[in-house]
Amino acid sequence: MSPTVLTADRRSAESPAERLAARIQRHGALTVLALLVLLASAFSPGFASTDNLGAILGNNAFVWLLALGLTFVVLTGGIDLSVGSMYALGGVLAAWAAERYGTWAALLLPLAVGAAWGCVHGLLVARARTAPFIVTLAGLLGARGLLQLVTDEGATTHLVPPGSAFRALGEGTWTPVLVSAALFGLGALLLTRTRFGATTTAIGGNEHAATLMGLPVARTKTLVYVLSATLACAAGALGAARLGSGVTTVGVGYELTAIASVVIGGTLLTGGSGSVGGTVAGVLLLSVVHNLIDRSASQYGSAVTDTVNGAFLAAVVLAQALLDRGRRDE
Amino acid sequence: MAQAERPGGPAGRPAPVLVATGIDKGFAGVHALRGVGLTLRPGRVHALVGENGAGKSTLIKVLTGVHRPDAGKLELGGSEREFRTPLEAQRAGIASIHQEVNLVPMMSVARNLHLGREPRRRGLLDLRRMNREAAEVLRRYGVDADVTRPLRELGLGAQQMVALARAAGVDAEVVVMDEPTSSLEPHEVDTLFAVVRDLTARGTAVVYVSHRMDELYALCQDVTVLRDGRGVHTGPLADLPRRELVGLMLGRTLVAARERPARHTPDADAPPALRARGLTVRHRVHGVGFDVHRGEVLGLGGLLGSGRSETAKAVVGALGADAGRVEVDGRELTRRSPAAAIRAGVVLLPEDRKAEGLLPGRSVRENIVLAALPRLSRAGIVSRARQDEVVERFVARLRIKAASPEQKVADLSGGNQQKVLLARWLCLAPKVLLLDEPTRGIDVGARAEVQALIDELAADGLGVLLVSSDAEELIAGSDRVLVLKDGTPVDELTGERVHADALLAALAHETRPPAGDGTNGAQR
Known part of the structure; x- marks a missing residue:
């Protein structure tokens, strides 16, 4: 059968400007990042040195994993505020376990606790239908509380024994970058090439439709919180391997930077559209900005970092709102 | 022929593929379906018709596993089945598409088509195969587009076709289509029809829900008419003249059961209380005008989708009108918003009183004085004494039966809830009342009471616009009746012609050429 052909393709009606706008949304962070790196290499002496690039990458690589897990949560239309706390918890648990039971425990304990904790978040969101914002806010507070308990209210600092194999994971510049890059690669594969990833995006795009299509909505929503919390704890453990100890005070506010990275990377905060690649660009962009401000050693110094981050975020959210409105008017 | 019976089947009518019998379904004590049956045969399109609230969507949701029936049984291919989720129904071969395209607009066309059953290779999705298969499948549905682009870039017709392709899949025995054409362009409707005919030629049974008479007669072989949750007729569609079908849908005895009391002759010199001219809402209402x-x-009559409610909403500005003017007592309403209309004395009692009117958890008193609060307060402080006075007056006048003014509105009967809403507007002393389905979901006794109340209010000098799908209510309750079809006025009944026969004739009126003719699935 060949009925009337419906090309009905709206692209013809889409002006070049609109197409450009859509492209900017998808690759905006990457474009800005490339420009910034070029400009900085040209005008900021020493920016392009191996030492400096190593500092940008090596010191942040593990923290970027928070944004990776969060990308999946945000894609479903949810949010996970607990990742900063989970990062600190993972670090302290890893150091505590390394001190007592050795390398394997240092790796596995944070993963297990993160997965269990994330599972509670996920079940509360997906099955009990409570608001992700509140559930993970409770998680943020709860994890901080548990930290206090493990460290005798911060009085005890657990050290990863020097010479432990666990430390090797965080040493140097390139080990953390490679570990992180590998996880981002797996994350990208998970998002684009598995049914889990497809369902994640579909839920954020239209949860009702996803349900009617018979997709495993509740299971997938639960799993993204498991993924997010597990990655955050793993990142914390790797961070502890790098520092050599579990520090209770780290991670405060990291969830906000991670959310900013995800959104700057082009993932819609309402879910349904985004990519791991975008998040990579988002985290790199914020790290480079941070580095440039530190290096410029102006009279303001690093004090203005957060202000610049905030301005970036506002610009991105504004751009997304405008693009979204343009689309609706079509 | 597209409608040929399944090849190789037994002589005569093929065995039914799906039989539903005695389906009951209630929501919070209200019966949505009572003992409804439906028999679907392979290769035939079965029309399911009825007015709003007749139970069509509930029946569809029972068939597709969204709702579970309270009683009755479903037999699929001769064995009894029970569906707990839409997925179970889909796996059993019952697919559905809806008025709204239930897909994910931001994902690619190919992904939408395959979501949840993507082809995989070595554990990962096989994107190349997904795109190739999607393009192949969609070509069969008349969609020629880049399947890697987001779905939302397609026109609505093509999106609907993707939904259908997804739903029909390879092994759907029954495809349920709930008003699939309501947002389609005419040429897209033609394509859809060709696809439906192709499906039936392959032996699929189709349930087709639409309020467009022309489409039903062009496409369907069988019909089941629902009214007030009951099946009132089932049989071949060709044997049922259009007018009789309309009569069955609107129903009841269709005699002028209640004479409206002596009619007030309007003062010809005074400007009308409400005058509307050229009201236009894109796709819904086209140049409707009237005086009250x-x-x-x-x-204001018309079948479902005729634009009757939309007209009322456009008058008060609850729906943005693209053109048209509205005058109250000869003065034009320049700002169009519900608040401006209320200030000018025009109020609308909406069709869906639960969603658009009542605050069910609040008391009778609070619901009544809500809109009048600005008038009952001084310097922002609401006077309780004046509230009580107003509430007492209207509870008595409208004979609202409530234990006390502090009783929760949710606990009242439908009729009394409607009276509470009416009281809310009446205490603003309006000049014109727009009533959209004022007696829907109200039991018979209360219905008569509300109707009597409307007469009294008109006798007191209010102008009333009565929007109703109930032919009897329109005939018995109106001085004149304006009939809409597809958003356009097609007739105005006055004097002797305010009569059930004339109304049915006007409602069944054919103004559009039958859609889809000339594309009888045979163009190859």
Whole structure:
């Protein structure tokens, strides 16, 4: 059968400007990042040195994993505020376990606790239908509380024994970058090439439709919180391997930077559209900005970092709102 | 022939593929379906018709596993089945598409088509195969587009076709289509029809829900008519003249059961209480105009989708009108918003009183005085004494049966809830009342009471616009009746012609050429 052909393709009606706008949304962070790196290499002496690039990458690589897990949560239309706390918890648990039971425990304990904790978040969101914002806010507070308990209210600092194999994971510049890059690669594969990833995006795009299509909505929503919390704890453990100890005070506010990275990377905060690649660009962009401000050693110094981050975020959210409105008017 | 019976089947009518019998379904004590049956045969399109609230969507949701029936049974291919989720129904071969395209607009066309059953290779999705298969499948549905682009870039017709392709899949025995054409362009409707005919030629049974008579007669072989949750007719569609079908849908005895009391002759010199001219809402209402005089009840009739409710909403500005003017007592309403209309004395009692009117958890008193609060307060402080006075007056006048003014509205019967809403507007002393389905979901006794109340209000000098899908209510309650079809006025009944026969004739009126003819699935 060949009925009337419906090309009905709206692209013809889409002006070049609109197409450009859509492209900017998808690759905006990457474009800005490339420009910034070029400009900085040209005008900021020493920016392009191996030492400096190593500092940008090596010191942040593990923290970027928070944004990776969060990308999946945000894609479903949810949010996970607990990742900063989970990062600190993972670090302290890893150091505590390394001190007592050795390398394997240092790796596995944070993963297990993160997965269990994330599972509670996920079940509360997906099955009990409570608001992700509140559930993970409770998680943020709860994890901080548990930290206090493990460290005798911060009085005890657990050290990863020097010479432990666990430390090797965080040493140097390139080990953390490679570990992180590998996880981002797996994350990208998970998002684009598995049914889990497809369902994640579909839920954020239209949860009702996803349900009617018979997709495993509740299971997938639960799993993204498991993924997010597990990655955050793993990142914390790797961070502890790098520092050599579990520090209770780290991670405060990291969830906000991670959310900013995800959104700057082009993932819609309402879910349904985004990519791991975008998040990579988002985290790199914020790290480079941070580095440039530190290096410029102006009279303001690093004090203005957060202000610049905030301005970036506002610009991105504004751009997304405008693009979204343009689309609706079509 | 597209409608040929399944090849190789037994002589005569093929065995039914799906039989539903005695389906009951209630929501919070209200019966949505009572003992409804439906028999679907392979290769035939079965029309399911009825007015709003007749139970069509509930029946569809029972068939597709969204709702579980309270009683009755479903037999699929001869064995009894029970569906707990849409997925179970889909796996059993019952697919559905809806008025709204239930897909994910931001994902690619190919992904939408395959979501949840993507082809995989070595554990990962096989994107190349997904795109190739999607393009192949969609070509069969007349969609020629880049399947890697987001779905939302397609036109609505093509999106609907993707939904259908997804739903029909390879092994759907039954495809349920709930008003699939309501947002399609005419040429897209033609394509859809060709696809439906192709499906039936392959032996699929189709349930087709639509309020467009022309489409039903062009496409369907069988029909089941629902009214007030009951099946009132089932049989071949060709044997049922259009007018009889309309009569069955609108129903009841269709005699002028209640004479409206002596009619008020409008003062010809005074400007009408409400005058509308050229009201236009894109796709819904096209150039509707009317006058409502003081003391007069103007009925506004039309089948589902005719734009009757939209007209009322456009008058008060609850729906943005693209063109048209509205005058109250000869003065034009320049700002169009519900608040401006209320200030000018025009109020609308909406069709869906639960969603658009009542605050069910609040008391009778709070619901009544809500809109009048600005008038009952001084310097922002609401006077409780004046509230009580107003509430007492209207509870008595409208004979609202409530234990006390502090009783929760949710606990009242439908009729009393409607009276509470009416009281809310009446205490603003309006000039014109727009009533959209004022007696829907109200039991018979209360219905008569509300109707009597409308007469009294008109006798007191209010202009009333009565929007109703109930032919009897329109005939008995109106001085004149304006009939809409596809958003356009097609007739106005006055004097002797305010009569059930004339109304049915006007409702069944054919103004559009039958859609889809000339594309009888045979163009190859």
